[in-house]
Amino acid sequence: MEAYLSEWLSLIIRWFHVIAGVAWIGASFYFVWLDNHLREPPDWKKQKGIKGDLWAIHGGGFYEVAKYRLGPEQMPRELHWFKWEAYSTWLSGMALLFVVYYMGSPGYLIDPSKAQLSGGAAIAIGLGTLLAVMVIYEALIRSPLADNGKAFGLVLFAILVLVSWGLFQVFSGRGAYIHVGAVIGTIMVANVFLGIIPAQRALVGAVARGEEPGERVAHLAALAKLRSTHNNYLTLPVIFIMISNHYPLFYSHPHGWAILAAIGFITAYARHYFNLRHQDINKPSILVIAGVLTIALIWALAPAPRPAPQQTSNQPAVTDADIQTLMDTHCIACHAPEPSHPAFQAPPAGIALQDLSLLLQHRDKVRQSAVNSHYMPLGNPTGMTEDERQALGRWLDEQ
């Protein structure tokens, strides 16, 4: 019953999280686009303090958007803020982290071959990392480093790579990836909560009092701009991480942290192309370099060709009965129509493996997750050995 209810809980939170995330990132993409497409307004608008003009058609109607240099003469009766998208994405993301990784199957987070962590220790490391990186980021953005955008970008990237490497040493690949995602998401939401919204509040306060926004407001606005630029570059990597849990190829690779760093760099760099283009700077070389780096990564991660059968003939023969025993020992607790493992109500990933014909149906995924990588059995509670993995690989080759 518990596993059954937790499936529902995780579905509802995940669904909400995705919708909130779409709203947050959608609004953020829209406003970046908007800012970059503002054109010089006609004189009568300029006189009202409008600095950018934009017309659009959507949903069967014309829209006229005006951006003020500072603010309107009078506070509008209703002013829309965009913050709950960010807050609800983060809150639902944290809830999901608890339900799936902290309270769900420990195998998602803990890999005993890396570190024999207790549940409590793993949670402390996870939450401690989120908090620590957020505090470091907040200290940096208040330091002189904030005056040098490029250097800040490099330092931030280096910190995230270090976090990725560190978490990879103690957590399962998947657990490490999701925590890097949570670290980035936490930095992003803190940017909204601690920087962008206070700066907006200061600006709105000045306009409401009918004052010309002073130096303090301008300084806050400049920092808010830096924070929002960081968020903009972090969106593509964070979305990659959120979908990466479908791809053990990356996170269960022995150098999964480095792959994450490479993909993070490539996606943020590709974002740079679009940011420049929005400002009418066209640098296709960026996309070409991103493309070449992607191809290099695809090449670097390609599995080694399998040895021809004659080279393996001196290995002991693997019988069907051996493989059946192996499945019964290491897989069936979870991958059965009615799993005996308490964390699962239905076969995970929809894959049941109670007989060998089913195993063959899923041969490519089985090879990837149990032979080429150590992703399966999840958390390896039954201690599947390297010899057993090789035997499974040879048996699959022979079929």
Ligand code: HEC
């Ligand atoms: C402790 C429970 C557990 C055990 C034991 C287990 N698995 Fe899994 N398996 C899972 C879960 C959970 C998923 C879904 C993971 C995900 O969403 O990425 C999964 C997913 C898979 C997948 C799909 C991976 C993909 O790329 O979509 C395969 C294949 C698989 N397991 C094979 C095996 C094999 C083979 C064994 C035995 C050697 C095994 N599993 C043992 C829990 C388990």
